[in-house]
Amino acid sequence: MQLQEFTLERIQSLYENLVELNLSDSGVHPYKLSELLTSEQQAELLELELGYGWTNGFVELRETIANLYHNRNSDEVIVTNGSAEANFLMVMSVLKPGDELIVVVPNYLQIAGWAKALEVEVKEVPLLQGTGWLPDLDMLESLVTDKTRMLTICHPNNPTGSTLPLSQIEKLVDFAKKHDIYLHADEVYKGAEFDGVELPSFADLYDKAIVTSGLSKAMAMPGLRLGWLVGPAEEIYATWQSKDYTSITTSSVSEYVANIVLQPEMRSKVLNRSKELLTENLSIMQQWIDENSDWVSFIPPKAGGMAFVRYELDVNSTQLAHELRENLSVFVLPGDVYGMDGYFRVGIGAPAEHLRVGLARIADYVRHQYLGGKS
Ligand SMILES: Cc1ncc(COP(=O)(O)O)c(C=O)c1O
Secondary structure, eight states, X not given: OOOOOOHHHHHHHHHTTTSSEEOOOOSOOOOOHHHHSOHHHHXXXXXXXXXXXXXXXXXXXXXXXXXXXXXOOGGGEEEXXXXXXXXXXXXXXXXXXXXXXXXXXXXXXXXXXXXXHTTOEEEEEEEEGGGTSEEOHHHHHHHOOXXXXXXXXXXXXXXXXXXXXXXXXXXXXXXXXXXXXXXXXXXXXXXXXXXXXXXXXXXXXXXXXXXXXXXXSTTOOGGGOEXXXXXXXXXHHHHHHHHHHTTOSOOHHHHHHHHHHTSHXXXXXXXXXXXXXXXXXXXXXXXXXXXXXXXXXXXXXXXXXXEEEEEOSSSOHHHHHHHHHHHHSEEOEEGGGGTOTTEEEEESSSOHHHHHHHHHHHHHHHHHHTSTTOO
16 A cells, blocks of 8 residues: 655644744634633543543434434444544545545545555546636536546535535535435535535435544634544444544543534534634735735635635745745645645634734735835
8 A cells, every 4th residue: 555645734744833823724723621611511521531432432422413414313423533534434444446536626635645545546626716616517427437436525625715505515416316426525614604604514415425524623623633424324334343443432531522512502602713713814814815916816715714825926835835934934835735836725713913924924025035025
């Protein structure tokens, strides 16, 4: 098995903790435990027995997660270490060498990376910037063969922050139904829609949908490493077998907290905080784009903690990101990690002041370094 470097994650883990202003994250500035738990819950947590628990997640938590979807039960849910493990288990359990996988790109690329290592053939369908990052649906049909086993999409999308209108969601579901293939959706950014209207889950639209999600992004708790998969019971059972071979269980501390924050009232409180922070930051971002429209542009994101910025400078995106990091101690993610040079991704889930100062430094640097001091 040959795994390619996961450049997106590697470049972040190398540098994000070494800069003054990290604008490379895609989630919302994290919570502290003390902001989430009442004093009774904090006391209860201290008394928690640190046993293994259930390898597929404790039943109550699986029921709480199942209740986030229509007509799902605890056998259709497995709790994982982040949505990253959910993605991994899903690929390892559902795909096999020789299968074909259609990936809507740009994408987080973890699924495609594992699939390639497993000798699954990966075919790409682009989201087109010209249409506001909608998928090229005509191209989809031309990629299907009798080996096509799954279509995978990241929705809301990383890195563009785009979401699909209902009509397009339905078209993707119809396509998967027509060809009787799995439809996998990574929905870890769902719940952080700026207009406050939560998107439907693919899990509620198709019985062969497999959905990955977790607490890291819209819910702003990446340190809990708590994710899940929802899908048909048989496939979820297969992922459970793989989990027994990998991490065995998730942390009992994280499961305890997850079962509190995923109760409906608490979940909406958490998501409202995300929306408020992101909406304020999107206006900072929009203003910066307007002030710098001679060299940057973007399609404003609709959800999630990131903006995907197109730039008109004669410099490669990885080089630019390193220059900004070394000279300004500001870190943005280069488009190269998605195979899209000419873009960089800015985390808009950062504290507003970080975003404001970081963006100002970038504009100032670029004006002097690349635009001959023009303002
Ligand atoms: C789309 C997507 N899926 C999954 C992950 C993995 O996140 P976690 O394991 O923290 O849930 C990320 C991380 O950036 C992501 O962007």
